[in-house]
Amino acid sequence: MxxxxxxxxxxxxxxxxxxxxxxxxLIAYADQARSQEPREGETFDLEDIRKDEExxxxxxxxxxxxxxxxxxxxxxxxxxxxxxxxxxxxxLCKGLDGISPEEVxxxxxxxxxxxxxxxxxRLRSQTxxxxxxRMKGVAKVWLNRRRSEAADGGTFPA
Amino acid sequence: xxTDYNMCMSIDSNYARPEALxxxxxxxxxxKDEGIRIIESNEDxxxxxxxxxxxxxxxxxxxxxxDHTIRDYIQPAAFADLCSRNGITPETTCIFYGDKSNWWSCxxxxxxxxxxxxxxxxxxxxxxxxxxxxxxxxxxxxxxAATSYPVPAVRRDKEIRAFYEDALAQSRSALPLIDVRxxxxxxxxxxxxxxxxxxxxxxxxxxxxxxxxPWKEAVNPDATFKSAAELSKxxxxxLGLKNDDAIVAYCRIGERSSHTWFVLNYLLxxxxxxxxxxxxxxxxxxxxxxxxxxx
Numbered sequence: 001m002x003x004x005x006x007x008x009x010x011x012x013x014x015x016x017x018x019x020x021x022x023x024x025x026l027i028a029y030a031d032q033a034r035s036q037e038p039r040e041g042e043t044f045d046l047e048d049i050r051k052d053e054e055x056x057x058x059x060x061x062x063x064x065x066x067x068x069x070x071x072x073x074x075x076x077x078x079x080x081x082x083x084x085x086x087x088x089x090x091x092l093c094k095g096l097d098g099i100s101p102e103e104v105x106x107x108x109x110x111x112x113x114x115x116x117x118x119x120x121x122r123l124r125s126q127t128x129x130x131x132x133x134r135m136k137g138v139a140k141v142w143l144n145r146r147r148s149e150a151a152d153g154g155t156f157p158a
Numbered sequence: 159x160x161t162d163y164n165m166c167m168s169i170d171s172n173y174a175r176p177e178a179l180x181x182x183x184x185x186x187x188x189x190k191d192e193g194i195r196i197i198e199s200n201e202d203x204x205x206x207x208x209x210x211x212x213x214x215x216x217x218x219x220x221x222x223x224x225d226h227t228i229r230d231y232i233q234p235a236a237f238a239d240l241c242s243r244n245g246i247t248p249e250t251t252c253i254f255y256g257d258k259s260n261w262w263s264c265x266x267x268x269x270x271x272x273x274x275x276x277x278x279x280x281x282x283x284x285x286x287x288x289x290x291x292x293x294x295x296x297x298x299x300x301x302x303a304a305t306s307y308p309v310p311a312v313r314r315d316k317e318i319r320a321f322y323e324d325a326l327a328q329s330r331s332a333l334p335l336i337d338v339r340x341x342x343x344x345x346x347x348x349x350x351x352x353x354x355x356x357x358x359x360x361x362x363x364x365x366x367x368x369x370x371x372p373w374k375e376a377v378n379p380d381a382t383f384k385s386a387a388e389l390s391k392x393x394x395x396x397l398g399l400k401n402d403d404a405i406v407a408y409c410r411i412g413e414r415s416s417h418t419w420f421v422l423n424y425l426l427x428x429x430x431x432x433x434x435x436x437x438x439x440x441x442x443x444x445x446x447x448x449x450x451x452x453x
Contacts, residue, residue: 027207083204123203123220 003111004103007095014115022117030086036093038062038074046145048138049076057081059131063101063138070098073135084120088131091115101139107132169282172386174427178420179282179383180253186293189213195246195302198285199256199266201413209295211255211288215244215302219262219413223269234310237273245302248275255281255288259374259381265416268433271318273310280420283382290380318419320406320434322444325365328406329448334399335368336407338418339438343410344370346451349442350410359442363449365408371397373414376421389426401428408434408441 003011014022038044042064049060057078064072073096075089096104109129113121116128168181188194189212196214198206206216217223222240225232232240246252252270254263260280267278281288289295315321320328328335342348346363364370375392376384383389393399405428407415412435422428441447 023204023207027204030204030208082202083208084202087204119221120203 003107004096004099006097007091007107007111010091010095011111011114019117019119022115023120026084026087026116026120029088029090030083032090033075033077033086036074036089037076042074044074046138046142048134048141051078059085059134061131061134061138063135063142065101065142066098069100071101071104071139072097073138075131082127084116084127085131088128092131092135096135101143104139105136105143107136170383170385173425174386175424178279178424180279181282182288182291182293185211185253185255185281185288193249194251194253195244196253196255196281197244197263197266199254199262200285201256201258201262205257205285207297209297212294212296212298213300214255215300217244217266219265223266231269231272231313234273234313237269237313238307238309241275241307242305245305246275247305247307249277251277251279253279253281255284257285259286259377259417260284261373261413261417264420265413268318268416268419272313272315274312274314283380286381318423318432320408320432322434322436322440322447324432325406325408325434325436325441326447328404329365329367332367334397334403334405335365336397336405336415336418337364337368337370338373338407338409338414339364339370340372341370343438344368344452346449349438359410359439361442361449363442363451364438365441366448366450368408368450369397371418373409373417376418383421383425386425389421393422393426393428399428403428403430405431406434407431408437410438411435412437 002008014025017025044062044064046063047060049058051058057080059078059081060076062074066072073093075093077086077089096107109132112128112132121128168183169176169179173179185196189196196211197217198210198214199217199219200206203218210216217240223231225236241247252275254260254267256263263280263284267280270278325335337344343350343362344364349359349362371392376389378384399405405422407418407422409415412433415433415435415437419431419433422431442449
Protein backbone atom coordinates (compact mmCIF):
# COMPACT_ATOMS: atom_id res chain seq x y z
CA MET A 1 0.00 0.00 0.00
CA UNK A 2 1.03 3.61 -0.35
CA UNK A 3 2.01 5.61 2.69
CA UNK A 4 0.34 8.79 3.91
CA UNK A 5 1.75 11.75 1.96
CA UNK A 6 3.62 13.30 4.89
CA UNK A 7 5.19 10.00 5.88
CA UNK A 8 5.95 9.25 2.25
CA UNK A 9 7.89 12.50 2.00
CA UNK A 10 9.98 11.58 5.04
CA UNK A 11 10.63 8.10 3.63
CA UNK A 12 11.70 9.66 0.34
CA UNK A 13 14.05 11.99 2.19
CA UNK A 14 15.75 9.10 4.00
CA UNK A 15 15.81 6.80 1.01
CA UNK A 16 18.35 8.95 -0.76
CA UNK A 17 20.73 9.13 2.16
CA UNK A 18 23.78 7.09 3.02
CA UNK A 19 23.82 5.30 6.37
CA UNK A 20 25.95 8.08 7.86
CA UNK A 21 23.54 10.72 6.55
CA UNK A 22 20.62 8.70 7.88
CA UNK A 23 22.17 8.80 11.36
CA UNK A 24 22.68 12.55 11.13
CA UNK A 25 19.10 13.05 10.05
CA LEU A 26 17.83 10.79 12.83
CA ILE A 27 19.76 12.90 15.32
CA ALA A 28 18.12 16.01 13.88
CA TYR A 29 14.70 14.43 14.32
CA ALA A 30 15.61 13.32 17.86
CA ASP A 31 16.50 16.93 18.62
CA GLN A 32 12.98 17.93 17.65
CA ALA A 33 11.28 15.39 19.90
CA ARG A 34 10.42 17.98 22.54
CA SER A 35 8.43 19.94 20.00
CA GLN A 36 6.04 17.00 19.72
CA GLU A 37 5.01 17.22 23.38
CA PRO A 38 1.50 18.41 24.28
CA ARG A 39 1.14 22.17 24.31
CA GLU A 40 -0.45 24.10 27.12
CA GLY A 41 -4.22 24.01 26.89
CA GLU A 42 -4.38 21.14 24.41
CA THR A 43 -6.98 18.49 25.11
CA PHE A 44 -6.98 14.94 23.84
CA ASP A 45 -9.43 12.21 23.00
CA LEU A 46 -7.15 9.53 24.35
CA GLU A 47 -4.03 9.42 26.52
CA ASP A 48 -1.81 6.38 26.98
CA ILE A 49 0.87 7.01 29.60
CA ARG A 50 2.97 4.08 30.67
CA LYS A 51 6.34 2.53 31.15
CA ASP A 52 6.26 -0.95 29.75
CA GLU A 53 8.53 -3.86 29.03
CA GLU A 54 9.77 -2.65 25.71
CA UNK A 55 10.98 0.75 26.81
CA UNK A 56 13.38 1.90 29.50
CA UNK A 57 11.37 4.93 30.60
CA UNK A 58 7.90 6.39 30.47
CA UNK A 59 6.44 7.06 27.05
CA UNK A 60 3.14 8.93 26.86
CA UNK A 61 1.12 8.98 23.64
CA UNK A 62 -1.71 11.49 23.23
CA UNK A 63 -4.28 11.39 20.45
CA UNK A 64 -6.59 14.17 19.34
CA UNK A 65 -9.14 13.77 16.57
CA UNK A 66 -10.08 16.85 14.58
CA UNK A 67 -13.56 17.55 13.24
CA UNK A 68 -12.72 15.80 9.99
CA UNK A 69 -11.61 12.64 11.75
CA UNK A 70 -7.90 13.30 11.30
CA UNK A 71 -5.48 12.05 13.96
CA UNK A 72 -2.97 14.30 15.66
CA UNK A 73 -0.45 12.64 17.94
CA UNK A 74 1.65 14.15 20.69
CA UNK A 75 4.34 12.23 22.57
CA UNK A 76 6.12 12.81 25.86
CA UNK A 77 9.33 10.86 26.48
CA UNK A 78 11.12 10.21 29.77
CA UNK A 79 14.78 11.19 30.06
CA UNK A 80 16.08 7.62 29.70
CA UNK A 81 14.25 6.93 26.47
CA UNK A 82 16.66 5.95 23.72
CA UNK A 83 17.62 8.32 20.96
CA UNK A 84 16.12 6.19 18.21
CA UNK A 85 12.75 6.29 19.93
CA UNK A 86 13.07 10.08 20.22
CA UNK A 87 13.75 10.30 16.51
CA UNK A 88 10.85 8.01 15.68
CA UNK A 89 8.49 10.11 17.81
CA UNK A 90 9.24 13.18 15.69
CA UNK A 91 9.02 11.25 12.45
CA LEU A 92 5.74 9.57 13.31
CA CYS A 93 4.04 12.62 14.83
CA LYS A 94 4.78 14.49 11.62
CA GLY A 95 4.31 11.62 9.20
CA LEU A 96 0.98 10.44 10.53
CA ASP A 97 -0.47 13.87 11.15
CA GLY A 98 -3.98 14.26 9.81
CA ILE A 99 -4.73 10.72 8.73
CA SER A 100 -7.61 8.71 10.17
CA PRO A 101 -7.15 6.14 12.95
CA GLU A 102 -8.08 3.44 10.45
CA GLU A 103 -5.25 4.60 8.20
CA VAL A 104 -2.86 4.61 11.16
CA UNK A 105 -3.71 0.98 11.83
CA UNK A 106 -3.25 0.04 8.19
CA UNK A 107 0.26 1.45 7.79
CA UNK A 108 2.72 -1.41 7.27
CA UNK A 109 5.87 -1.28 9.34
CA UNK A 110 8.08 -1.97 6.35
CA UNK A 111 8.97 1.69 5.99
CA UNK A 112 11.02 1.64 9.18
CA UNK A 113 14.16 0.04 7.67
CA UNK A 114 14.01 2.58 4.85
CA UNK A 115 14.26 5.36 7.38
CA UNK A 116 16.52 3.88 10.00
CA UNK A 117 18.75 1.78 7.81
CA UNK A 118 19.35 -1.93 7.93
CA UNK A 119 22.20 -1.80 10.43
CA UNK A 120 20.28 0.06 13.10
CA UNK A 121 17.25 -2.13 12.60
CA ARG A 122 19.45 -5.16 13.16
CA LEU A 123 21.07 -3.66 16.24
CA ARG A 124 17.96 -2.27 17.84
CA SER A 125 15.02 -4.05 16.27
CA GLN A 126 12.65 -3.59 19.21
CA THR A 127 13.42 0.08 19.66
CA UNK A 128 12.69 1.19 16.12
CA UNK A 129 9.21 -0.35 15.98
CA UNK A 130 8.17 0.50 19.52
CA UNK A 131 6.53 3.87 19.02
CA UNK A 132 4.63 2.87 15.87
CA UNK A 133 3.21 -0.05 17.83
CA ARG A 134 2.18 2.27 20.65
CA MET A 135 0.50 4.72 18.27
CA LYS A 136 -1.36 1.93 16.53
CA GLY A 137 -2.45 0.69 19.93
CA VAL A 138 -3.90 4.09 20.80
CA ALA A 139 -5.66 4.32 17.45
CA LYS A 140 -7.12 0.85 17.96
CA VAL A 141 -8.41 1.68 21.43
CA TRP A 142 -10.02 4.84 20.11
CA LEU A 143 -11.69 2.92 17.30
CA ASN A 144 -12.91 0.22 19.67
CA ARG A 145 -14.40 2.85 21.96
CA ARG A 146 -16.11 4.48 19.03
CA ARG A 147 -17.58 1.16 17.94
CA SER A 148 -18.68 0.45 21.47
CA GLU A 149 -20.36 3.83 21.74
CA ALA A 150 -22.01 3.25 18.37
CA ALA A 151 -23.37 -0.07 19.56
CA ASP A 152 -24.76 1.69 22.62
CA GLY A 153 -26.42 4.28 20.44
CA GLY A 154 -24.06 7.06 21.38
CA THR A 155 -22.65 9.67 19.11
CA PHE A 156 -19.09 10.43 18.22
CA PRO A 157 -17.27 12.71 15.85
CA ALA A 158 -16.56 11.74 12.23
CA UNK B 159 50.75 13.33 33.82
CA UNK B 160 48.67 10.51 35.29
CA THR B 161 50.11 10.60 38.77
CA ASP B 162 47.43 12.37 40.69
CA TYR B 163 44.60 9.80 40.71
CA ASN B 164 44.92 9.21 44.41
CA MET B 165 44.77 12.91 45.13
CA CYS B 166 41.15 12.84 44.16
CA MET B 167 39.28 12.40 47.41
CA SER B 168 36.14 11.07 45.79
CA ILE B 169 37.69 7.73 44.93
CA ASP B 170 37.76 5.34 47.88
CA SER B 171 41.42 4.57 48.56
CA ASN B 172 40.37 1.29 50.15
CA TYR B 173 39.46 -0.20 46.81
CA ALA B 174 41.90 -2.92 45.80
CA ARG B 175 42.91 -0.86 42.79
CA PRO B 176 41.63 2.68 43.28
CA GLU B 177 43.57 3.79 40.25
CA ALA B 178 41.01 1.89 38.13
CA LEU B 179 38.50 4.68 38.76
CA UNK B 180 38.63 8.35 37.97
CA UNK B 181 36.10 10.96 38.95
CA UNK B 182 34.21 13.23 36.60
CA UNK B 183 36.15 16.12 38.12
CA UNK B 184 39.44 14.48 37.26
CA UNK B 185 38.34 13.78 33.70
CA UNK B 186 37.15 17.37 33.27
CA UNK B 187 40.58 18.61 34.24
CA UNK B 188 42.45 16.18 31.99
CA UNK B 189 40.40 16.15 28.82
CA LYS B 190 43.32 17.29 26.70
CA ASP B 191 46.06 15.25 28.29
CA GLU B 192 48.25 13.30 25.98
CA GLY B 193 48.43 9.62 26.68
CA ILE B 194 44.79 9.17 27.51
CA ARG B 195 41.84 8.32 25.33
CA ILE B 196 38.32 8.84 26.60
CA ILE B 197 35.94 6.21 25.25
CA GLU B 198 32.15 6.31 25.36
CA SER B 199 30.28 2.99 25.22
CA ASN B 200 26.51 2.97 25.51
CA GLU B 201 23.43 0.88 25.22
CA ASP B 202 21.74 3.72 23.28
CA UNK B 203 23.28 3.37 19.85
CA UNK B 204 22.85 7.06 18.91
CA UNK B 205 23.57 8.64 22.27
CA UNK B 206 27.17 9.49 21.44
CA UNK B 207 25.94 11.41 18.41
CA UNK B 208 23.61 13.45 20.61
CA UNK B 209 26.60 14.73 22.55
CA UNK B 210 29.67 13.32 24.27
CA UNK B 211 32.63 14.39 26.36
CA UNK B 212 34.97 16.66 24.42
CA UNK B 213 37.57 14.51 22.75
CA UNK B 214 35.81 11.23 23.46
CA UNK B 215 35.68 8.51 20.84
CA UNK B 216 32.83 6.06 20.44
CA UNK B 217 33.13 2.30 20.69
CA UNK B 218 29.89 0.40 20.17
CA UNK B 219 29.62 -2.97 21.87
CA UNK B 220 28.02 -4.64 18.87
CA UNK B 221 29.47 -2.84 15.87
CA UNK B 222 33.04 -2.58 17.13
CA UNK B 223 33.57 -5.39 19.61
CA UNK B 224 31.58 -8.33 18.31
CA ASP B 225 31.85 -10.59 15.31
CA HIS B 226 28.29 -11.57 14.56
CA THR B 227 29.29 -14.08 11.92
CA ILE B 228 30.55 -16.42 14.64
CA ARG B 229 28.82 -14.97 17.74
CA ASP B 230 32.12 -14.08 19.34
CA TYR B 231 34.33 -11.12 20.00
CA ILE B 232 36.49 -9.67 17.31
CA GLN B 233 39.81 -11.29 16.59
CA PRO B 234 43.13 -9.76 17.70
CA ALA B 235 43.80 -8.19 14.29
CA ALA B 236 40.44 -6.42 14.34
CA PHE B 237 41.11 -5.19 17.87
CA ALA B 238 44.45 -3.80 16.78
CA ASP B 239 42.73 -2.06 13.89
CA LEU B 240 40.06 -0.63 16.20
CA CYS B 241 42.71 0.81 18.50
CA SER B 242 44.80 2.12 15.64
CA ARG B 243 41.78 3.92 14.14
CA ASN B 244 41.14 5.62 17.45
CA GLY B 245 44.72 6.70 18.02
CA ILE B 246 45.31 4.22 20.82
CA THR B 247 48.65 2.60 21.52
CA PRO B 248 49.47 -0.06 24.13
CA GLU B 249 50.66 2.80 26.35
CA THR B 250 47.43 4.76 26.09
CA THR B 251 45.32 4.98 29.23
CA CYS B 252 41.78 4.24 28.10
CA ILE B 253 39.11 5.86 30.26
CA PHE B 254 35.69 4.34 29.64
CA TYR B 255 32.32 5.88 30.45
CA GLY B 256 28.75 5.49 29.25
CA ASP B 257 25.06 5.25 30.00
CA LYS B 258 23.25 2.72 32.20
CA SER B 259 25.53 3.08 35.22
CA ASN B 260 28.54 2.20 33.08
CA TRP B 261 27.34 -1.26 32.05
CA TRP B 262 28.65 -0.98 28.55
CA SER B 263 31.79 0.88 29.49
CA CYS B 264 32.63 -1.97 31.87
CA UNK B 265 31.85 -4.36 29.05
CA UNK B 266 34.17 -2.50 26.67
CA UNK B 267 36.87 -2.34 29.35
CA UNK B 268 36.54 -6.09 29.85
CA UNK B 269 36.96 -6.68 26.12
CA UNK B 270 40.05 -4.46 26.12
CA UNK B 271 41.41 -6.62 28.93
CA UNK B 272 40.61 -9.71 26.85
CA UNK B 273 43.19 -8.40 24.43
CA UNK B 274 45.65 -7.56 27.17
CA UNK B 275 45.34 -3.78 27.12
CA UNK B 276 46.62 -2.90 30.59
CA UNK B 277 45.85 0.78 31.11
CA UNK B 278 42.11 0.92 31.57
CA UNK B 279 39.90 2.97 33.87
CA UNK B 280 36.24 3.76 34.43
CA UNK B 281 34.88 7.26 34.95
CA UNK B 282 32.88 6.77 38.15
CA UNK B 283 29.22 7.67 37.70
CA UNK B 284 29.43 7.58 33.93
CA UNK B 285 27.63 9.77 31.48
CA UNK B 286 24.65 10.54 33.71
CA UNK B 287 26.81 11.95 36.49
CA UNK B 288 28.79 14.07 34.03
CA UNK B 289 25.55 15.55 32.69
CA UNK B 290 23.98 15.94 36.13
CA UNK B 291 26.96 18.07 37.13
CA UNK B 292 26.38 20.36 34.18
CA UNK B 293 29.61 19.49 32.45
CA UNK B 294 29.99 20.13 28.73
CA UNK B 295 29.07 17.84 25.89
CA UNK B 296 29.96 18.27 22.26
CA UNK B 297 28.88 16.79 18.95
CA UNK B 298 32.27 17.33 17.43
CA UNK B 299 33.77 13.97 16.55
CA UNK B 300 37.50 14.05 17.26
CA UNK B 301 40.04 12.84 14.79
CA UNK B 302 43.24 11.34 16.12
CA ALA B 303 46.27 10.37 14.14
CA ALA B 304 46.16 6.68 13.44
CA THR B 305 48.55 4.55 15.41
CA SER B 306 50.04 1.19 14.69
CA TYR B 307 48.69 -0.92 17.52
CA PRO B 308 50.43 -4.30 17.46
CA VAL B 309 48.18 -7.30 16.95
CA PRO B 310 47.82 -9.00 20.35
CA ALA B 311 49.35 -12.46 20.36
CA VAL B 312 46.34 -13.97 22.06
CA ARG B 313 42.89 -13.19 23.31
CA ARG B 314 42.86 -13.98 27.02
CA ASP B 315 39.67 -16.03 26.95
CA LYS B 316 40.92 -18.57 29.44
CA GLU B 317 41.82 -15.98 32.06
CA ILE B 318 38.81 -13.71 32.33
CA ARG B 319 36.12 -15.31 30.19
CA ALA B 320 33.96 -18.34 30.91
CA PHE B 321 32.21 -20.47 28.33
CA TYR B 322 29.21 -22.76 28.71
CA GLU B 323 31.37 -25.74 29.67
CA ASP B 324 33.17 -23.63 32.28
CA ALA B 325 29.90 -22.48 33.81
CA LEU B 326 28.59 -26.05 33.80
CA ALA B 327 31.72 -27.30 35.54
CA GLN B 328 31.40 -24.43 38.01
CA SER B 329 27.84 -25.49 38.75
CA ARG B 330 28.66 -29.17 39.12
CA SER B 331 31.60 -28.44 41.39
CA ALA B 332 29.56 -26.07 43.56
CA LEU B 333 32.04 -23.25 42.93
CA PRO B 334 30.89 -19.63 43.15
CA LEU B 335 28.48 -18.66 40.40
CA ILE B 336 26.96 -15.21 40.68
CA ASP B 337 23.76 -14.40 38.84
CA VAL B 338 23.71 -10.61 38.60
CA ARG B 339 20.33 -10.28 36.88
CA UNK B 340 17.21 -8.92 38.52
CA UNK B 341 15.54 -11.12 41.15
CA UNK B 342 12.63 -11.88 38.83
CA UNK B 343 14.97 -13.17 36.14
CA UNK B 344 16.86 -15.28 38.67
CA UNK B 345 13.68 -16.84 39.99
CA UNK B 346 12.50 -17.66 36.50
CA UNK B 347 9.47 -15.40 36.73
CA UNK B 348 10.62 -13.42 33.69
CA UNK B 349 13.20 -14.03 30.98
CA UNK B 350 14.45 -10.47 30.71
CA UNK B 351 14.69 -7.31 32.77
CA UNK B 352 11.30 -5.80 33.56
CA UNK B 353 11.95 -2.81 31.32
CA UNK B 354 13.71 -4.59 28.49
CA UNK B 355 12.72 -6.53 25.42
CA UNK B 356 12.79 -10.28 25.34
CA UNK B 357 15.92 -11.37 23.55
CA UNK B 358 14.95 -14.84 22.50
CA UNK B 359 15.33 -16.89 25.67
CA UNK B 360 13.06 -19.91 25.84
CA UNK B 361 13.35 -20.72 29.54
CA UNK B 362 13.49 -18.72 32.75
CA UNK B 363 15.48 -19.60 35.82
CA UNK B 364 19.14 -19.73 36.78
CA UNK B 365 22.16 -21.99 36.57
CA UNK B 366 21.94 -24.60 39.34
CA UNK B 367 23.84 -23.42 42.36
CA UNK B 368 24.10 -19.80 41.27
CA UNK B 369 23.58 -17.17 43.93
CA UNK B 370 21.64 -14.00 43.17
CA UNK B 371 23.42 -10.71 43.68
CA PRO B 372 21.97 -8.18 41.22
CA TRP B 373 24.59 -5.90 39.69
CA LYS B 374 22.70 -2.92 41.06
CA GLU B 375 23.75 -3.82 44.59
CA ALA B 376 27.17 -2.41 43.72
CA VAL B 377 26.15 1.12 42.80
CA ASN B 378 24.80 4.24 44.44
CA PRO B 379 21.78 6.14 43.07
CA ASP B 380 24.11 8.44 41.13
CA ALA B 381 25.68 5.44 39.35
CA THR B 382 28.96 5.69 41.26
CA PHE B 383 30.32 2.55 42.82
CA LYS B 384 29.64 1.88 46.48
CA SER B 385 32.51 2.14 48.93
CA ALA B 386 34.99 -0.67 49.43
CA ALA B 387 33.47 -1.45 52.83
CA GLU B 388 29.95 -1.64 51.42
CA LEU B 389 31.06 -3.83 48.51
CA SER B 390 33.05 -6.07 50.81
CA LYS B 391 30.00 -6.62 52.99
CA UNK B 392 27.91 -7.62 49.96
CA UNK B 393 30.35 -9.98 48.32
CA UNK B 394 32.59 -11.18 51.17
CA UNK B 395 30.36 -11.16 54.24
CA UNK B 396 26.93 -11.80 52.77
CA LEU B 397 27.90 -13.94 49.76
CA GLY B 398 30.91 -15.54 51.43
CA LEU B 399 33.40 -15.09 48.62
CA LYS B 400 37.07 -15.51 49.44
CA ASN B 401 39.98 -13.86 47.68
CA ASP B 402 41.24 -17.03 46.02
CA ASP B 403 37.84 -18.34 44.94
CA ALA B 404 37.36 -19.14 41.29
CA ILE B 405 34.31 -17.02 40.51
CA VAL B 406 32.08 -16.88 37.46
CA ALA B 407 29.54 -14.10 36.96
CA TYR B 408 26.78 -14.07 34.39
CA CYS B 409 23.68 -12.11 33.41
CA ARG B 410 21.67 -12.17 30.19
CA ILE B 411 24.14 -11.14 27.50
CA GLY B 412 27.28 -10.37 29.51
CA GLU B 413 27.06 -6.63 30.04
CA ARG B 414 25.76 -6.49 33.61
CA SER B 415 28.16 -9.26 34.58
CA SER B 416 31.02 -7.19 33.12
CA HIS B 417 30.04 -4.54 35.65
CA THR B 418 30.19 -7.10 38.47
CA TRP B 419 33.44 -8.49 37.06
CA PHE B 420 34.93 -5.00 37.30
CA VAL B 421 33.74 -4.64 40.89
CA LEU B 422 35.11 -8.00 41.99
CA ASN B 423 38.37 -7.75 40.11
CA TYR B 424 39.38 -4.09 40.37
CA LEU B 425 37.54 -2.75 43.39
CA LEU B 426 37.63 -5.78 45.69
CA UNK B 427 40.75 -7.51 44.40
CA UNK B 428 39.43 -11.00 43.72
CA UNK B 429 42.11 -12.66 41.67
CA UNK B 430 40.21 -15.25 39.68
CA UNK B 431 36.99 -13.84 38.25
CA UNK B 432 35.58 -14.73 34.86
CA UNK B 433 32.66 -13.30 32.96
CA UNK B 434 30.34 -15.83 31.30
CA UNK B 435 29.33 -13.62 28.39
CA UNK B 436 27.17 -16.28 26.75
CA UNK B 437 25.09 -15.87 29.88
CA UNK B 438 21.41 -16.63 30.06
CA UNK B 439 20.72 -16.16 26.36
CA UNK B 440 22.98 -19.17 25.78
CA UNK B 441 22.20 -21.21 28.88
CA UNK B 442 18.46 -20.68 28.77
CA UNK B 443 18.27 -21.92 25.19
CA UNK B 444 20.89 -24.62 25.26
CA UNK B 445 19.65 -28.15 24.71
CA UNK B 446 20.38 -30.24 27.78
CA UNK B 447 21.40 -27.37 30.03
CA UNK B 448 19.95 -27.85 33.51
CA UNK B 449 18.19 -24.98 35.21
CA UNK B 450 16.75 -24.18 38.59
CA UNK B 451 13.79 -22.02 39.46
CA UNK B 452 13.39 -20.79 42.98
CA UNK B 453 11.27 -18.51 45.09
